[in-house]
Every structure is written in structure tokens, then in C-alpha cells.
Amino acid sequence: QGKLDEAEQIYIRALAGYEKALGPNHTSTLRTVDNLGVLYASQGKLDEAEQMHIRALAGKE
Structure with missing residues (x-):
């Protein structure tokens, strides 16, 4: 966990x-x-992961 x-x-x-x-x-x-x-996502912070993925997808449109 420390490295993550x-x-x-x-x-x-x-x-x-x-x-x-x-x-x-x-x-x-x-x-x-x-x-x-x-x-x-690998840290189990799924809400934060979702926010980042949504932001990345929105920026690529």
C-alpha cells in the first residue's frame, strides 16, 4: 500500500x-x-476512480 x-x-x-x-x-x-x-481503482477508491475516468473520457470528446 505504501508504494501505491x-x-x-x-x-x-x-x-x-x-x-x-x-x-x-x-x-x-x-x-x-x-x-x-x-x-x-487498484487502491479500492472506486468513487475517485470513476470520477477520473469520467473526466478523461469527457476531455477526449
Whole structure:
């Protein structure tokens, strides 16, 4: 669980950087959002995972 928590913090920092530098709908930002959703699912944080996946899909439309 410790490594997953560490990965979560890394993804959150990366996401903030991508949003600031590239915007919320850039491919790299959305890929990070989706990856964070996968991570949340593996942690059992299903509500958070769903939110990330919905956001990623909405941004790709």
C-alpha cells in the first residue's frame, strides 16, 4: 500500500503540472487523469476512480 500511496502523490503532482503547463484537455493531462483513475481503482477508491475516468473520457470528446 505504501508504494501505491507514493504513486498517488506523484500522479497528483504530475497532473497539477500538466494542467498548469498544457491545460486540462491536453492529451498528456488526460492520460495522467486516466492513469490516476486506474491507480485509484487498484487502491479500492472506486468513487475517485470513476470520477477520473469520467473526466478523461469527457476531455477526449
